[in-house]
Amino acid sequence: TEELLRKSDKLKVVGQLAAAVAHEIRNPLTALKGFVKLLQTQNANAKLPYLGIIQEELSRIEFISSELLVLAKPQVSRVADVDVREVLEQTIMLLATQAVMNNIEIRLGAGEEQAYISGDGNQLKQVFVNLLKNAIEASGPGCTIEVTIRLNEGELGIRFADQGCGMPEEMVKRLGEPFYTTKEKGTGLGYMVMRRIIEAHHGRLSISSRQGVGTSVEVILPVRMPDPSTQRVPAN
């Protein structure tokens, strides 16, 4: 019966998720239908602003779908040695413009030059992009975001510390609930997707936050296991 219970629990979660997804996608779809109808009655010039809105709503549906697709992939898809520092550098580069535009400094700490895990580099990058984006979105102008890597007892800790608005305890507990967001343009899928990816990498998240002070999120992952089959035998 325990197994049955677990199955019905799972079905319940799937049902809730399906309802939430349907709701999130129905809103932009309803708006789209209305605007398309409006377009039929407008002359060419008056159509332009509606086309802009339509494009935005379509992008939102596309974005929500692409975030959800990550959940459909249960396992790490391509396992390889991942240079964590390199992935972090790429992530910071990707978000540099957004940071500069908001007058936010991103600092990558020195140390742990040899930071490798085994996993899927693209999925890991998605986690880092999500965390860095959240940090930027929570920070005001003049704030700094510190990114650090540390090695501790066979685990790699990648920490994103911001000086942003912070979160109350109840909010930290809700991170990972589908579509839980406080942002007008947020999807509230970031943490759900991140948790899924980190779980697949046998890692965990450690979050501490204080309202008005800032937030620190650490991704903790097991370091790469030395693989005997790839160890080089010195020639002669």
Ligand code: ADP
């Ligand atoms: P989204 O970014 O689309 O809102 P997330 O799952 O990434 O979805 O985050 C959920 C919510 O958690 C955000 O809307 C925000 O309120 C809060 N949050 C996440 N990261 C931070 C942070 N670094 N500082 C303050 N609040 C945060």
Ligand code: MG
């Ligand atoms: Mg987010």
